[in-house]
Amino acid sequence: MCTDKVPIAIGPCRPLCERVQMKCEPLLKEFGFPWPVSMNCSKFPPENNHDAMCMKGPASDEDVPVANEEPELEPNENSFTAVRCTQPSTVYMNRTAQCVPLCHSNHGYTKEDRECASTALFIMSLLCTALTSVCLLTLCTRRECLVALPELSLLFCSISFALSALVYLFSLLYREQISCMDYTSKSIFVVAGVQHIPCTTAAILLYYFGTTGRLWWFVLCCTWNKHTQRSQQNSQINLWAFVRCRIWLCVSGSALANDHSVVSSGMLGSVYPMAAAFLLLSSLQYVLSPAISGWNTVTAIKLLADPLLGVLASGGCLFQILYNMFNASRSPLVDKHGYQPALPHIPQPPLPTTTYSIGRHPEQRPLC
Incomplete structure (x- = not known):
């Protein structure tokens, strides 16, 4: 003063x-x-x-x-923190004004649930990556197997989900470096409102490859009907119609697990009614029983949506490659339009001749 x-x-x-x-x-x-x-x-x-x-x-x-x-508490917020941070494995963060769980805490899930989720995500991601790698190796030797737009859409879709699966694998292998950060000499989970480059990079890659894969699903569903009507018989059209129905169900049931905004959920629900019903049931389950958390069907679908779609896409792509290779190795007389017999060769009798006579000396001349 x-x-x-x-x-x-x-x-x-x-x-x-x-x-x-x-x-x-x-x-x-x-x-x-x-x-x-x-x-x-x-x-x-x-x-x-x-x-x-x-x-x-x-x-x-x-x-x-x-x-x-406490170094992370402000004195005028002691009463608020005492009410919100009731669990001992949480730390109050001034920047976000919320209680953040420690990195090694269960965060409402049991150890068995976390191990089950990690194992399922690892297996599905590894299977998706392996099937896509087999498709690419097979396609390098037989490039003529996939030429149509629906077939290429299936290949690009499987590649997109395989890259998304690789991000999931890196997230599992380097879990602490991606999902945890240091705060007041403690390791806590990364939450919204803080800057963490590894976590942000992983989230952007998952969002990009997941959205790209779903767009290629959409292109596949729009072009496969025309492709099958031009090149397949009615029985094969019915078979691929069943496959397309399964594709639409898988696409509609998968929600953007990393995007919880109201706008994106509304747009997704307007395009896919099944996705809207799934999100509604998930929200009702959380409202009716917010304390219940664990490894259930809803959580599994949200977590394994992209790897599951990747497995279906890569499996369908591999089946299409093998199917085209089988058709290419068949006899040329038996094609996809059926057997076309050649015209029979029947011997014809000789044409009749006419005799012309001039005077006394007859002469035979052919008619043609």
């Missing part, structure tokens, strides 16, 4: 400085700034007396040592 009655500035008392440091230092550390050296509380006098003048500041009941205070 500066006043015209005193030639020098009047600083704070040591208790006031310590209270300010107790409140402000955690916030400065959160943004990576140290406590200023000029605000070292040991330089200020402990009390205001005749030897040294200082400002006591407003009266406060928070005369507690700094070491007894």
Whole structure:
């Protein structure tokens, strides 16, 4: 404080400085700034007396040592934190104003549920990647097996979901580096509102490859009917109609697990009624029983949607490649239009001749 009655500035008392440091230092550390050296509380006098003048500041009941205070809690939010952060394995984050679970905590799931989910995701992702690799290796040797647009759409769809499966595999192998971050010397889960480059990169790749795969599903469903009507018989058309129905059910049942916005869910529900019903049942389950969490059918569908679609796409692509190779190796007389017999060769009798006579000497001349 500066006043015209005193030639020098009047600083704070040591208790006031310590209270300010107790409140402000955690916030400065959160943004990576140290406590200023000029605000070292040991330089200020402990009390205001005749030897040294200082400002006591407003009266406060928070005369507690700094070491007894939680570094990530603000004193005016103790009551809020005590109500929200009831679990011991959570840490209150000032930046997001919410309780964040520790990285090694169960977070409402049992150890068996987490292991089951990780195992299922690893198996489906590995199977999708393996089938797509087999399709690509087979296609490198027989490039003429896939030439039509629906067949190429099936191949591109399987490649997109295979790349998405690779991201899932990396997320499982490097789980702590992607989904965890350090905060006040503790490892916590990455939540919305904080910047974490590995987690953001993985989320962007999953969203991009998942959306690309679903778009190729859509192209496949739009073009396969015309392709089969031109090149297949009625029985084969009925067979692929059944396959297309399964494709539509799989596409409609898969929701964007990483995008929880209201706009995207509404657009998805307007295009796919089955997806809207699935999201409605999932929301009702959470509203009716919010405390129930675990590895159930709804959670499995949300988690394994992309790997499952990738397995179906790569399996269908491999089947189509083998089917085209089988048709190419068949006899040329038996094609997809059926057996076409050649015209029979029947010997014809000789044409009749006519005799012309001039005078007494007859002469035979052919008619043609």
